[in-house]
Amino acid sequence: MIRGVLIRLRSIADGVWRFLRETHIVRLAIMAVKLWRSLRLLSIALAVLVLGCTSLAGLSARLVFVTLAPASPSGIGAGIAAGLVGLVLLELCAVVALAGIEAVLQLAHDTGRHRSGALLTLATILAAAGAAGSLADGAALSVTAWFSTGIAAMLIAITGWFQRAYRRPAWRGFRDFHADVVEARHFLARAAHDV
Numbered sequence: 001m002i003r004g005v006l007i008r009l010r011s012i013a014d015g016v017w018r019f020l021r022e023t024h025i026v027r028l029a030i031m032a033v034k035l036w037r038s039l040r041l042l043s044i045a046l047a048v049l050v051l052g053c054t055s056l057a058g059l060s061a062r063l064v065f066v067t068l069a070p071a072s073p074s075g076i077g078a079g080i081a082a083g084l085v086g087l088v089l090l091e092l093c094a095v096v097a098l099a100g101i102e103a104v105l106q107l108a109h110d111t112g113r114h115r116s117g118a119l120l121t122l123a124t125i126l127a128a129a130g131a132a133g134s135l136a137d138g139a140a141l142s143v144t145a146w147f148s149t150g151i152a153a154m155l156i157a158i159t160g161w162f163q164r165a166y167r168r169p170a171w172r173g174f175r176d177f178h179a180d181v182v183e184a185r186h187f188l189a190r191a192a193h194d195v
Contacts, residue, residue, distance in 0.1 A: 031187070
């Protein structure tokens with residue numbers, strides 16, 4: 001009897017894991033883990049995306065709970081609504097992040113190494129200017145200032161890595177840009193079907 005209960009619990013756990021594995025946020029997290037050995041900076045960028053999506057979903061769920069709590073004396077209804085909003089926003093944020101990654105990879109494939117580097121440098125300059133503008137407004141403790149500063153710092157790190165990895169053949173870690181883009185697109189396609 002105990003063995004039958006354990007088998008049922010294991011099948012329930014396997015079903016829950018299969019369900020979670022199909023969500024975009026878990027796919028994003030698994031990609032970050034799988035990239036850790038070969039491309040640590042990109043793995044960290046994906047982990048930051050996962051944390052950003054989780055933070056956005058958590059803040060939104062908290063806002064919904066605080067807004068609905070006075071209308072729900074027991075708090076159960078407000079908690080359920082907040083949980084649903086948090087889960088939906090978490091998944092939507094992950095979908096947008098994955099779509100953005102696919103669009104960037106397509107753009108990199110179509111434009112090549114030099115134009116991709118120039119576009120990345122321009123994006124970094126714009127992000128740094130936006131972060132400096134939000135900090136200059138005196139709102140250093142606002143969520144917008146932290147977010148824009150984090151994005152700018154991440155882009156600066158990725159731009160520096162890009163310059164070394166794809167534009168300096170003498171660097172020990174020099175890589176083939178086209179081969180990396182094709183491999184990344186295959187990696188995303190595999191992750192979309194069997195993570």
